[in-house]
Amino acid sequence: MPQSAWQALGRYPELWRVTLLAFASGLPLALSGGTLQAWLADVRIDIRTIGIFSLVGLPYTLKFLWAPLFDRYTPLGMGRRRGGLVLTQVSLVTALLAMSSIDPHSDIALLGLLALGIAFASASQDIVFDAYRTEVLHPPMRGLGAGLTNTGYRLAMLTSGALALVLAGSVGWVATYRVMAVLMALGILVTLLSPEPEAPAATPHRLVEALREPMRAFLQRPAALVFLLLIVLYKFGDAFAATLSTAFLVQGVGFSVAEVGVVNKGVGIAAALAGALAGGALMVRWGLLRALLVFGVLQAVTNLLFAALAVVGKSHGMLVVAVVGEQLFGGMGSAAFVALLMALCDTRYTATQYALFSALAALARVFIGPPAGYLVADLGWPVFFVLTFLASLPALALVLWLGEPIRRLDQSPVVSTGAG
CATH class of the missing domain: 1.20.1250.20 (MFS general substrate transporter like domains)
Structure with a gap:
């Protein structure tokens, strides 16, 4: 890494924060996608049902439809970005813990609803994280910040993908999803310790705006x-x-x-x-x-x-x-x-x-x-x-x-x- 990049890491703590938040952003993706499919296949759920579960990924494609809500409103009174992150992260922890207590054979419909909820909350977290990263990383930090957040996101996908599958083989799916919920909760801590980006001169006062x-x-x-x-x-x-x-x-x-x-x-x-x-x-x-x-x-x-x-x-x-x-x-x-x-x-x-x-x-x-x-x-x-x-x-x-x-x-x- 060039010396100037090392200097940037020391000079801008925002780079470390967005890397950790990128990990939190990437963690839930596989838990409603590939890892969930592996769980369902492992407990012998019908392949047609597993195929239907692929539809829970739709929120990632359609997230631009509700992105304006996060520009207009300030959740939890914590600022537009920190409030949005905490709201989505708490939702994700709650849904992951709920999912870990469900038997796919007896409550497959409820499991599907929770998976859809995780995908929706995860896509929403992506919206707010992208906004947060964009607002805190100014020109000297953007390139390195983009690389670091890409790294954090990919490491999170490995954690909730390959590592989760290995973990499930050792301790079972219930414990695995609870471990992922704990990792997700660490994202809340990072958000609480991170400052709100500097507010722009004017933000939307009405949803139509x-x-x-x-x-x-x-x-x-x-x-x-x-x-x-x-x-x-x-x-x-x-x-x-x-x-x-x-x-x-x-x-x-x-x-x-x-x-x-x-x-x-x-x-x-x-x-x-x-x-x-x-x-x-x-x-x-x-x-x-x-x-x-x-x-x-x-x-x-x-x-x-x-x-x-x-x-x-x-x-x-x-x-x-x-x-x-x-x-x-x-x-x-x-x-x-x-x-x-x-x-x-x-x-x-x-x-x-x-x-x-x-x-x-x-x-x-x-x-x-x-x-x-x-x-x-x-x-x-x-x-x-x-x-x-x-x-x-x-x-x-x-x-x-x-x-x-x-x-x-x-x-x-x-x-x-x-x-x-």
Whole structure:
């Protein structure tokens, strides 16, 4: 980590706080998703019922719909952000403890309702955490903060995912979910010890204002529509390649599921964590514009590594190179992208704007799956991955086009006026 990054860690305690809060933000995701599915499968719940449980993840997709509530109201009289965090975290601890006392065979409907409640509270915590992080991390901290929070979030997902499964094998599901509730309760303590971000000059006084004004305020920015296009496209090529990457490794090249799992979940996760931290550290020196360009080029080039693997065939060495490159440089790109979203937010409407930006960025991942399959069937894997590389280039052109506006974002705090 560059020396300037170490200096930033010592100078800005906010970086440590948001890292711990990122852990609290990431912890509940698997507990209503993959880990819950493992619990249901372990106790022999019907597979059709397990399939229905996948719907409890909808709140993560739709969270922008109620994000304005967290810009308008101040829960528990503790400030917009701290109050929202405590409210959602207490809800999560309560729901996890309740879930741990339920027998899936006799109360499956109630278990489903609690899982949906956990997903809703978790998505709401994400809304408030994204807003909190955006408001406390000013330009010198944004890049490193994005990398650290990405790391905290991923470590939390490992804790409530892989670690929870290991724990359940030793002490059972009831104890496992209670341990997760205790870890979640530590997030409340971190929130209580964290200061409320400095309030902007004006916040929404009516709900209709919180619903209407965030996009109107953003559109007053110079090049606002181009920035929206950049949000959609910056991770597009990366997501395009990733949508079929596992199918490619198993079906296209011939690796076993176990081989793919070891590389993806072992080496790949380590590379992703290293990429997020390295990306954030480099941004301390480079600034947002250079990071967006360099990391964007690197994450695009990694798609060509998969094209090379498709040509070479089953090579364990090439597999490691491709996966490590994808995760390492993808993590760097994600750090720069999160820093960009933070820089674009208006502190009056941070919760709503960040939720809308992240939903917009997710559009690519939602719609590219079907055409990706047809492209592979018609053109083959090597051509497909070359096309995903080419699909990354428009975003780089937009970064160059927006050079001066991005420099201005990097030189001023998060704006608190609609004019930007």
